[in-house]
Amino acid sequence: MTDNTALTSVSESMHKDQSTTAEDGQADLLAGESDAGELAGKELVVGYPGTETPVIEGETIEVEPGSVTALIGPNGSGKSTLLKTLAKQLDAEAGSILVDGNDIHSLGPKEMAKKLGLLSQESTSPNSLTVEDLIYHGRYPHRGFFEKVTTKDQAAVNRAMELAGVGHLRTRELGSLSGGQKQLAWIAMILAQETDILLLDEPTTFLDPHHQLEVMEIVEKLHDESDITVVLVLHDIEQAARYSDQMIALRDGEIQSRGPPEEVVTEELLADVFRIEATVEAGSTGPKVTMESPLHDDPE
Amino acid sequence: MSGTDPSAAAEEFKSRRAEEGRLAWIRDPSLIMLCLASVAIVVLAGLVQISFGSFTMSISQAWQSVIDTDVIFDSRWMLQFFLGEDLMRTITGFQGAELPELTTETLIVWNIRLPRVFVAIFVGMNLAVSGAIFQAVTRNELASPFILGVSSGAGLMILLSLVVFSSLSAILPLVAALGGAVAFLIVYAIAWKNGTSPVRLVLAGVIVSTVFQSLQTAMFFFADDLGVVQTAIQWTTGSLTGVGWEQVRMVLPWTIISMFLAALSSRQMNVLLLGEQTAKSLGVSVEKVRFALSGIAVLAAAASIAVAGIVSFVGLIVPHLVRNVVGSNYKKLIIGCLFAGPALMVGADVGARLGLMVITGSNSGQMPVGIVTGLVGGPYFLYLMRKKQELGEI
Numbered sequence: 001m002t003d004n005t006a007l008t009s010v011s012e013s014m015h016k017d018q019s020t021t022a023e024d025g026q027a028d029l030l031a032g033e034s035d036a037g038e039l040a041g042k043e044l045v046v047g048y049p050g051t052e053t054p055v056i057e058g059e060t061i062e063v064e065p066g067s068v069t070a071l072i073g074p075n076g077s078g079k080s081t082l083l084k085t086l087a088k089q090l091d092a093e094a095g096s097i098l099v100d101g102n103d104i105h106s107l108g109p110k111e112m113a114k115k116l117g118l119l120s121q122e123s124t125s126p127n128s129l130t131v132e133d134l135i136y137h138g139r140y141p142h143r144g145f146f147e148k149v150t151t152k153d154q155a156a157v158n159r160a161m162e163l164a165g166v167g168h169l170r171t172r173e174l175g176s177l178s179g180g181q182k183q184l185a186w187i188a189m190i191l192a193q194e195t196d197i198l199l200l201d202e203p204t205t206f207l208d209p210h211h212q213l214e215v216m217e218i219v220e221k222l223h224d225e226s227d228i229t230v231v232l233v234l235h236d237i238e239q240a241a242r243y244s245d246q247m248i249a250l251r252d253g254e255i256q257s258r259g260p261p262e263e264v265v266t267e268e269l270l271a272d273v274f275r276i277e278a279t280v281e282a283g284s285t286g287p288k289v290t291m292e293s294p295l296h297d298d299p300e
Numbered sequence: 301m302s303g304t305d306p307s308a309a310a311e312e313f314k315s316r317r318a319e320e321g322r323l324a325w326i327r328d329p330s331l332i333m334l335c336l337a338s339v340a341i342v343v344l345a346g347l348v349q350i351s352f353g354s355f356t357m358s359i360s361q362a363w364q365s366v367i368d369t370d371v372i373f374d375s376r377w378m379l380q381f382f383l384g385e386d387l388m389r390t391i392t393g394f395q396g397a398e399l400p401e402l403t404t405e406t407l408i409v410w411n412i413r414l415p416r417v418f419v420a421i422f423v424g425m426n427l428a429v430s431g432a433i434f435q436a437v438t439r440n441e442l443a444s445p446f447i448l449g450v451s452s453g454a455g456l457m458i459l460l461s462l463v464v465f466s467s468l469s470a471i472l473p474l475v476a477a478l479g480g481a482v483a484f485l486i487v488y489a490i491a492w493k494n495g496t497s498p499v500r501l502v503l504a505g506v507i508v509s510t511v512f513q514s515l516q517t518a519m520f521f522f523a524d525d526l527g528v529v530q531t532a533i534q535w536t537t538g539s540l541t542g543v544g545w546e547q548v549r550m551v552l553p554w555t556i557i558s559m560f561l562a563a564l565s566s567r568q569m570n571v572l573l574l575g576e577q578t579a580k581s582l583g584v585s586v587e588k589v590r591f592a593l594s595g596i597a598v599l600a601a602a603a604s605i606a607v608a609g610i611v612s613f614v615g616l617i618v619p620h621l622v623r624n625v626v627g628s629n630y631k632k633l634i635i636g637c638l639f640a641g642p643a644l645m646v647g648a649d650v651g652a653r654l655g656l657m658v659i660t661g662s663n664s665g666q667m668p669v670g671i672v673t674g675l676v677g678g679p680y681f682l683y684l685m686r687k688k689q690e691l692g693e694i
Contacts, residue, residue: 049493049494087581088580089577089580089581108583109580109583109584109585110583111583112583113581113582113583114583116581117581118577118578118581120575120577120578120581122575122577123574123575123577123578124439124573124574124575125573125574125575126573126627126628127628128623128627128628128629129573129627129628129629132315132317133570133629134574135315136315136317137570137571137574137582138582140567140571140582140583140584141582141583145564148318148321148322149317149318149322150318151318153317153318154315154316154317154318154319157315157317158314158315161313161314161315167313167314168313170313170314170315173627190581193582
C-alpha cells in the first residue's frame with residue numbers, strides 16, 4: 001500500500017519545481033536511487049574489429065547529471081557507436097568511461113545494469129512473449145538467481161507500465177502489437193530497470209508521428225519528474241532540439257559542436273555536419289529548421 | 301491509474317505477480333494439457349511395450365506383472381534396479397546369494413521390457429531439453445543437440461573405438477559422450493573471435509560436423525567385419541535394442557542433474573531470447589551464460605548418446621512442438637519438454653521394436669529407434685515449412 005501512495009505523490013509532484021523534487025524523498029522512487037546519474041567518457045577511441053581506423057578518435061563527452069542530451073549527426077557519424085561504447089556494449093580501445101565516478105570496468109555486469117539502462121536499436125523478442133513478461137525482464141539485474149518476484153519488483157513494473165502508458169497492453173503478446181506499441185513496451189522494460197542513466201538508441205526511428213510523440217513525452221516526463229540522466233540518439237533535428245537540454249553534433253566520429261540547442265542548431269552547423277542547406281528560426285519549442293536542399297560540394 | 305481513486309479498470313492494468321507467487325505460471329492450462337497428454341502417451345506406449353515381445357504372454361499377465369507386489373513392495377528389488385546390486389547390498393545389508401525368486405512373466409517384464417521404457421523416457425527428456433537449450437543459445441529454432449558438432453564427435457569416437465581401438469568398446473558410452481563434448485569444445489573454439497555469435501556457432505558446428513562425418517565414412521573402409529559395421533550403424537542411428545537396468549542406472553544421475561540445472565536456468569534463457577545487446581544491458585554475462593548453458597545441453601545430449609546412440613530429430617521436434625503449444629517462455633518450455641520428449645521417444649520405440657513384427661509378421665528384427673524418429677521428424681518439418689511463413693529465429 002505504501003508503494004501506491006508514494007506513487008501518487010510522484011504523480012502529484014509532476015508540476016512541482018524541479019529544485020524541490022530533489023528534496024522530495026518520494027520522487028526518488030522514479031529514479032530508483034537518489035542522485036542523478038553521472039556519466040562521462042574520456043578520450044575515447046573506438047573501432048570495430050576488422051577495421052583499420054577507429055570510428056571515434058579521442059573524443060571526450062561529459063553528460064550533465066539529470067539532463068537530456070541528444071546526439072545528432074548523419075548516418076555513419078559514430079553517434080550510435082558512441083552510445084554503445086558508453087553502455088559498455090563496445091569496448092573502447094583507449095580512454096575511460098565513468099559512471100557515477102567509477103570506471104565501468106570496475107563494475108560487475110549486474111551492478112552496471114542497475115546504474116545504466118540501454119534501449120538498443122535492434123531489439124528482438126519472441127512473438128509469444130507478453131508485455132508484462134517483457135517488462136519483468138527489466139528487473140533482471142535486481143533479482144538474485146533463486147529470488148522470486150518481490151513486491152518491490154512488482155511496484156517497479158507497475159510504475160514503468162504507468163509511465164510508458166502500456167498498462168492496457170499488459171497481457172497482450174508482443175507479436176500482436178504495432179511497432180509503436182512494441183517500442184513503448186521496450187521502454188517500459190528499461191524503466192523497470194530503475195537506473196539513474198538511460199541511453200536510448202534512436203528510440204523514435206521507424207515510428208509513426210503519434211508514437212514518436214508518445215516516446216518523447218516519456219522522455220520529457222522523466223526529465224521533469226525525476227533526475228534520471230538521459231542520452232539519446234535522434235535523427236530528427238527539430239525533435240532533438242525540442243526535447244533536449246544539451247545537444248552534441250557528430251560528423252565522421254568527431255564532435256563538431258556541443259551545447260544548448262539554440263547554440264548547436266545553426267545554419268552553419270547544418271551545412272557543415274549534415275551537408276544540407278536549411279534556414280533556422282527561433283520557434284516556441286526551440287529552433288525551427290526548414291530544410292531546403294542537399295549540398296553536393298564537399299564543405300571542406 | 302491513481303492511488304486515491306482506485307477504479308476497477310485501473311486495477312486490471314496492474315501486475316499482481318508478487319501476490320500470485322512463484323509458481324503461478326505453472327497453472328497455464330495449455331501446459332497442463334500437454335503434460336497430461338504426454339503422460340497418457342507414455343503410459344499407453346509403455347503398456348504396449350511390456351505386453352508384446354518374443355516371449356508370449358497375455359496382456360493381463362503382462363499388466364499384472366508390472367504391479368507384482370513381490371517386486372514393487374520389495375525395496376531390495378527396487379534398489380537393485382535403480383542403484384545396482386552392490387549399492388543394494390550396502391544399503392539393505394542383504395547377504396544372501398540371490399533375491400527371492402520371481403515368476404517368469406515378472407522377470408521378463410521387469411528385467412527386459414520395463415527398463416527399455418525407462419531408458420526411452422530419460423533419453424527423450426535429455427534430447428528434448430538439450431535441444432531447447434541449444435535453441436535458446438543460438439536463438440534459432442532449427443538448432444538441435446547435434447548442430448554444434450556433438451553428434452558427429454560422438455559418432456566418430458564410436459567408430460574409432462569399434463574399428464581401431466577395440467579395447468575401448470567396453471566403455472563405448474563414455475567414449476561417445478567424451479567425443480561429443482570434445483567436438484563441442486572445438487566448435488566453440490572455432491566460433492570464438494572476441495566472443496561468439498549464434499550464427500558463428502552454427503557455422504562452426506556445420507564445418508566440424510562435415511569434417512567428422514567424412515572421417516566417419518572413411519572409417520567404414522577399415523572395418524573388416526560386417527558385425528562391427530552393423531553395431532556401428534546401430535550406434536550412429538540411435539537404438540534402444542538390448543538396453544537394460546544398467547543403462548537406466550547410467551543415464552539416471554546425469555538426467556537428474558542436467559534437467560535440474562536446465563529448469564533453474566530458464567530465466568537466463570528467457571533473457572537471452574531478447575537478443576545479445578539487451579541481455580548484456582540487463583547485466584547478463586552473455587558469454588559465460590552461453591557457455592554454461594551449452595555445457596548443460598552437451599551433458600544431457602551425451603548422457604542420451606551414451607545409452608542410445610545418436611537418435612535424430614527428437615531434440616529438434618519436441619522443443620518446437622512444445623513451443624507451439626505453450627509459447628516461448630522457457631519456464632514452461634522446459635517443463636513441457638520434460639514430458640513431451642519421453643512421449644515421442646517411448647512412442648517411437650514402440651514402432652522401432654514392434655513395427656517390423658507387424659509389417660513382416662516375423663518375430664525377428666528390430667529397427668533402430670533413430671530411423672523411426674527420423675521418419676516421423678522429417679514429414680513434421682516439411683509440414684511446418686509449408687504452414688509457417690517464418691521458420692528459424694525464435
